[in-house]
Amino acid sequence: MASSKVMPDTGFVDMVIEVFKMLRASWEAFRLNASSFIFLIFIPWVVTFACLILSFGASFTGNIDDKIHVNVPWLIVTVALLILVLIFFMPAVTYTQLISAKGKRVKALDALKNSRKFVLRYLALNILLGLGIIFGLILLIIPGLLIAFFLSFSSYVLIDKNKGINDTFKLCYKMVRANWKFVAAYLVVEVIINMLMSITGRIPVMGLIVYAVLFFGYFCLPALVYTKISK
Numbered sequence: 001m002a003s004s005k006v007m008p009d010t011g012f013v014d015m016v017i018e019v020f021k022m023l024r025a026s027w028e029a030f031r032l033n034a035s036s037f038i039f040l041i042f043i044p045w046v047v048t049f050a051c052l053i054l055s056f057g058a059s060f061t062g063n064i065d066d067k068i069h070v071n072v073p074w075l076i077v078t079v080a081l082l083i084l085v086l087i088f089f090m091p092a093v094t095y096t097q098l099i100s101a102k103g104k105r106v107k108a109l110d111a112l113k114n115s116r117k118f119v120l121r122y123l124a125l126n127i128l129l130g131l132g133i134i135f136g137l138i139l140l141i142i143p144g145l146l147i148a149f150f151l152s153f154s155s156y157v158l159i160d161k162n163k164g165i166n167d168t169f170k171l172c173y174k175m176v177r178a179n180w181k182f183v184a185a186y187l188v189v190e191v192i193i194n195m196l197m198s199i200t201g202r203i204p205v206m207g208l209i210v211y212a213v214l215f216f217g218y219f220c221l222p223a224l225v226y227t228k229i230s231k
Contacts, residue, residue: 015185029100029220039108044085051078091115091122097223156226179229186225
């Protein structure tokens with residue numbers, strides 16, 4: 001089995017600073033394949049959201065008896081699109097993130113084609129991971145957090161190493177365990193960025209611009225962190 005790369009054991013604060021500095025590389029990685037990301041992420045979700053709006057109609061007269069009317073055909077289309085996005089587009093997004101983190105270009109259609117072989121494994125892996133986290137949180141909380149932490153890069157391992165689900169979990173655990181301080185530093189940065197996005201997203205115009213910059217700048221950071229701790 002492939003070994004994991006062990007990061008130099010520097011101070012935790014230094015690691016947090018290092019991850020923050022990686023945001024510039026994350027932005028450059030996003031820019032490298034921006035058109036592909038837009039095609040793979042924003043267009044499918046915008047279409048799905050539009051269908052969701054069309055699925056529900058409501059009168060806005062202010063009367064207490066107003067009812068929401070569901071357009072069943074559009075609702076079926078929305079559910080089908082959502083499933084399509086989750087099953088086929090998300091592996092392609094992860095694939096494009098990895099390619100971008102390695103400084104290479106990839107077209108959206110090529111990403112969809114090259115990630116097609118991972119679709120079923122990707123879906124099964126994330127279902128199992130999600131169930132493991134949920135049950136772990138329900139039972140004792142700590143086990144769920146540990147599962148989320150040590151298997152946080154499973155999707156990247158699956159596609160990058162082309163492993164089975166069991167080997168993917170084992171390799172991801174081994175990789176994160178060997179670099180747990182650096183991964184923890186990355187999670188601190190992730191929490192800070194998400195807090196800033198939560199705050200700025202509520203501010204009109206300028207806040208939304210800052211939100212977009214943070215979102216795009218952060219988008220490839222997980223893949224860059226994974227690339228840094230993997231071999």
